Amino acid sequence: MLLGLASAFCAAVTLAWVAAGLRSAGRGLNVAEESFYLLSYRWWDVNLRTFTGAQYLYGPVFELLGHNIAHLRMFRIAAMVALHVVFGWSVMWWLRAQRPTAPASRLWEVTGILAIVAAGGVACGWLPLSPGYNDGTVVGGLLSMAFILFAAGHLARGRPIPLRLAFGYGTTVSVLLLVKWGSLAAVALTAIAAVALLWRRSRREITRLAGMAAVGVAAVPAMLAVFVPVTTVLAELVVVNRLITTAEGKPPTAVLGAYLTELGELTTVVVARHWLLLVAAAVAVLVRWLPEARLFAGVLAVVAFGRSLQQVWDGAGVHGGAGYTGRYVETLALPLIVAILVAVLVVDGERVHRRWAGPQVSATRSTVGAGGPRGWMLLLVLTLVPIGQAIGTTGPLMVRAIGGFAAWMAVLIAVFTGIEAASAICRRLVASVLAATVLAAGLIAVGGLWRYPYRTFPYRTATEAAGVPALASLRFHPAEAKAFAELRGQLRPYVEPSGRPMIGLVGAVLALDGRPVGEVWTENAGRNAASIRAACPGGKPSWGQRPPLLLYTRVVGAAEIAALRACGVDFAVDYRALAVYRIPIDPSTALNLVVYVPAAEFTVVAGYSAPGWKPTASKRR
Secondary structure: OHHHHHHHHHHHHHHHHHHHHHHHOOEOOOOOHHHHHHHHHHOOOOOOOOOOOHHHHHHHHHHHOOOOHHHHHHHHHHHHHHHHHHHHHHHHHHHHHHOOOOOOOOHHHHHHHHHHHHHHHHHHOOOOOOOOHHHHHHHHHHHHHHHHHHHHHHHHOOOOOOHHHHHHHHHHHHHHHHHOHHHHHHHHHHHHHHHHHHOOOOHHHHHHHHHHHHHHHHHHHHHHOOOOOHHHHHHHHHHHHHHHHHHHOOOHHHHHHHHHHHHHHHHHHHHHHOHHHHHHHHHHHHHHHOHHHHHHHHHHHHHHHHHHHHHHHHOOOOOOOHHHHHHHHHHHHHHHHHHHHHHHHHHHHHHHHHHHHHHHOOOOOOOOOOOHHHHHHHHHHHHHHHHHHHEOEOOOHHHHHHHHHHHHHHHHHHHHHOOOOOOHHHHHHHHHHHHHHHHHHHHHHHHHHHHOOOOOOOHHHOOEOOOOHHHOOOEEOHHHHHHHHHHHHHOHHHHOOOOOEEEEOHHHHHHOOOEEOOOOOOOOHHHHHHHHHHOOHHHOOOOOOOOOEEEEOOOOOHHHHHHHHHOOOOHHHHEEEEEEEEEEEEOOEEEEEEEEEEHHHOOOOOOOOOOOOOOOOEEOO
């Protein structure tokens, strides 16, 4: 009965965030990061200058979908559900072998899988609606861990590890590193888990599995080579990432220090705000050996749990969207800390009790530590994989790590199902935390997908079509739709046929169906200048006889002007400002976009701005 109710609850939460994602698929567009991804995918096998290989993962999908943005967003939702089903299956397959007293019904596994799928919505909690490289690292991190857990389940049942798991692990690792080199940390973590599993296995078995994993690693570049030159792909990835590292000026030690500081601050804040719940969890564990304190422990658990719920709700800790990431990261870190605390206290408490009580002690033991060192290793890796896949960013680490929250949910499930001998108060408290976490994950996902989409207009106001071919699958805020329609309509002579070379605001280039010159992201003037120079090897422009349009929301930098000159183009002589367009991008911000066209093509259009234009974002009242 309880399993059925739990399954229905988790399924309802999953359906809520999936429905929110599907309903929002055709609404709004972020003109910065999301447009960067979409433009990269549009030209995935033509423009190879990029800092992430995500375009080789999602670009072919976008092409197969006919460059339909709404359908790509739907694919993202479907892919997230499928990923978390596989990951949840691997977790429950492994746990089934570790929990001999678990209900024999398959509903036990189904409930765990549904809880993990419900938690998977957090991956959509603040990111753009279209898939990006953060999605790619989450997919790689969780899928590689799934192969490890499937292997652990086979070993726990006395079966050999199938070669297909080694091959799948190898391909996943290769994709993960292609998407983001910094995810090497996640690869290292899963590799350590693999070594722990294979420790003391036969040399022949280890050789076969390692060889098949190597084949999987090699299969990805081999398949990629069918479409693009792999050596060029890797060279461009190295060059652009080196430019980013140089531009940001942060050595690896400084970045690592920032990561550790962030982790320390997060833990301190969570403990300070929810210390009563942690105390209640500890007391609930200890009451097993202090039965006279049951009433106190029960009252404390109810009060502490209610207090934490109130704090989370009052602090907007279950609101999704980019504006609430710091708050909901704290919300989702809390159940992990509770789970770790309970697991450690249960195992250590039983060990101490056996030592002091002597041979007459009851044989009843919790199975949370039954897997021995290997089991603890897997739980540790599950805890760290979300952080490992997020490493490589100079921004907040935990905001990106939380995309892999399903791994933390797996830890919570492993602890809940493994404290069979703990007090009823302890089990009920952990069950309550687990249920509240599933609900919080669903609310966060719905918030990020529907209520507060990433840096664009919310669902309810995005109702108008722009009449722009490249954005035909989307609806916009009326003011934004009008701006895109005006931009496309007035620039039609300059942008047809599609594929006109362009440099500038990625959202505008996407809307005009332009082809980027070099790196798609142009907001950093130094990197953009290097990209322009790279597009003119030997001073010969790659764009042929038709120079690119320039679409800027800032002043064209001196380095960019010099780079154009190296391509045989004098910006002051060969370009003229055609018009300035005001493009609303969210409820409070609009961009002033100035369009420069080659002087030979210049024709004044309505909307041309007189001198005095300032290339900055303006706040709308």
